[in-house]
Amino acid sequence: MRTSRTFTTPRTGPGAVPRTAPRTPFRVRLSAVLAAVATVGALVTAGASTAQAADTPLRDLAAAKGKVIGTAVTGSKLTGTYGDLAGAQFSALTPGNAMKWGSVEPTQGTFNWTEADQIVAFAEAHGQQVRGHTLVWHSQNPSWLTNGTWTPAQLSTLLNDHIATEAGRYKGRIAAWDVVNEPFNEDGTYRSTLWYNGLGSGYIAQALTAARAADPAAELYINDYNVEGVNAKSTALYNLVKSLKDSGVPIDGVGLQAHLILGQVPSTLQQNIQRFADLGVDVAITELDVRMALPSDSTKLAQQKADFKAVTAACVAVTRCAGVTVWGFTDSDSWVDSTFPGYGAATPYDANYAPKPAYYGIAEALGGTQSTEGCAATYAITNQWNSGFTGQVTIACSGAALSSWHANWTFGSGQVITNAWNATCTQSGAAVSCANASYNGTVPDGGSVSFGFNASWSGSNTAPTVTLS
Ligand code: XIL
Helix, strand or coil, X not given: CCCCCCCCCCCCCCCCCCCCCCCCCCCEEEEECCCCCCCCCXXXXXXXXXXXXXXXXXXXXXXXXXXXXXXXECHHHXXXXXXXXXXXXXXXXXXXXXXXXHHHCCECCECCCHHHHHHHHHHHHXXXXXXXXXXXXXXXXXXXXXCCCCCHHHHHHHHHHHHHHHHHHCCCCCCEEEEEECCECCCCCECCCXXXXXXXXXXXXXXXXXXXXXXCCCEEEEEECCCCCCCHHHHHHHHHHHXXXXXXXCCCEEEECCEEECCCCCCCHHHHHHHHHHCCCEEEEEEEEEEEECCCCHHHHHHHHHHHHHHHXXXXXXXXXXXXXXCCCEHHHCCHHHHCCCEECCCCXXXXXXXXXXXXXXXXXXXXXXXXXXXXXXXXXXXXXXXXXXXEEEEEECCCCECCCEEEEECCCCCEEEEEECEEEEEECCEEEEEECCCCCCECCCCEEEEEEEEECECECCCCCCEEC
């Protein structure tokens, strides 16, 4: 697992994935129905072009880029629509809670692997990787462990035994383990935890070494939050990884959790991913969500799309970035609402499993074509004289939103655009394509954007059909 990241989905046989999503290529199918009667001085709004998105599953888009797209899941929900989407759209699963120490060993020596086993089995049945999460953490530990009094030697044994037991149980079935979770404070000092306080910072190397022994095929990661951009905390992590590598401690990757706030993708994200890659480790975005102050609205959802797209694009841009995992794929299965009061709507699907603009942000960054489903363009001739005319195109969205657009059409009788405003139009022969200006790429749900142009005509001036892309 440490050398090859190529992921393939079995198409036939026992590992085949039951798909609910359409299998057609991710492109825009346009069926334009513009009524083509251009009456001088009257708006031509008799028809509009509509676009259908053909949703290539995210996992197929990601595979084509050599990336993994994952989601955190709750085992008990893996049926019905939730299970269908988790299986069809994602190429990796991370148990949201099921593999944490408090889940698997609530009483010392008594183990409960039910949910973890279920998730691993589901992943294998759907040709998915599993990200093991997490072996060593300060949180969600069993009370017997946190309330106990332990000598350093006892702590060391507890740590080794836990890793041997859990990583050993799933040996060969876990693509990557978040071996150590959240070891740093914001200022880059080590977090004071059961492990650090008892064993010093050496607990990290110890845990990685034990994990390698338990499952030699698994990629071993250190995972943390607020380490997405270049800052004191990520620099501490960088220095740790460098020193671990220098000392020959097994470390294969760094997880950037990416629990982000709307509009706050760090500008240094890609640079930060690259500097870790340059150390000789992989990087993964492990827990992406983008929370917003509730209620959500179309403007916030458009920003959220841009944020998901930017994070995914930063990973796509760096070869050693293995992939992106979202921390829950539906707003009905997110930790955000209960953890950050007043915030929510942090995932790519709404609570009813409808893909949000954020979903299309991920898809676009993975090479999918922007969906324009739910948006339509209307062409109008607002003025016409003997040799010229003024045209106006209005793009309106309902139940959807765009973050950028192109309006495309073919003139039928030799018309030639002479100038345009509120868009950049290019014409090649009869083919016209107008791109949004820097300030009007966003078409919010329930909103519209217009641009205009002047053109020459002679003979006839039939209104063309406008398509969106
Ligand atoms: C969260 C889970 O999603 C919640 O269900 C649980 O109540 C608390 O933990 N960083 C991590 C994850 O590494 O394990 C956390 O998951 C979110 C923050």
